[in-house]
Amino acid sequence: MSDRKSTSVKRKNVTRSLRCGLTFPVGRIHRHLKHGWYAKRIRNKAAIFLTAVLEYLVTEVVTMGGNMARASQNKRVMPKHLLLGLMNDEELKKLVAELYNPKMSTKPEIKIKTEK
Numbered sequence: 011m012s013d014r015k016s017t018s019v020k021r022k023n024v025t026r027s028l029r030c031g032l033t034f035p036v037g038r039i040h041r042h043l044k045h046g047w048y049a050k051r052i053r054n055k056a057a058i059f060l061t062a063v064l065e066y067l068v069t070e071v072v073t074m075g076g077n078m079a080r081a082s083q084n085k086r087v088m089p090k091h092l093l094l095g096l097m098n099d100e101e102l103k104k105l106v107a108e109l110y111n112p113k114m115s116t117k118p119e120i121k122i123k124t125e126k
Contacts, residue, residue, distance in 0.1 A: 030058050034065045067102075074099060 026036040040057035072087070074095025079087045096102050 026054070026058065027061070030062070032058075032061055032065055034061045034068075036061045039064070070099075070102065071095060074102075 026040075027034065030036060036057050039061045040052065040054065043052045043057055043060070071092055075087045075092035078091040078094045078098075079085070082091070084091070096106055
């Protein structure tokens with residue numbers, strides 16, 4: 011027997027999200043794409059692309075909602091701020107036109123307070 015110590019170094023797992031520089035989980039979206047039967051085969055690049063698009067859209071919506079909350083002098087972002095942010099942007103308004111039905115609920119309104 012040798013007197014050497016075991017020098018096996020455990021490497022930390024590197025996820026696809028970390029490799030791509032994304033926050034959203036690429037592996038989970040890939041799994042949902044595979045089990046959703048959208049196609050017979052799903053490539054890794056499809057999951058990465060979809061994850062990047064989803065992360066970008068969420069970032070845009072939350073940023074606009076934060077701007078609306080700041081305009082109404084609130085510290086918290088509420089659902090009405092997110093909706094107002096969506097409705098103020100023309101491209102996102104087209105994207106979610108089918109989701110929002112103004113007849114079903116009251117349209118949120120923010121009154122901006124002016125300092126006297």
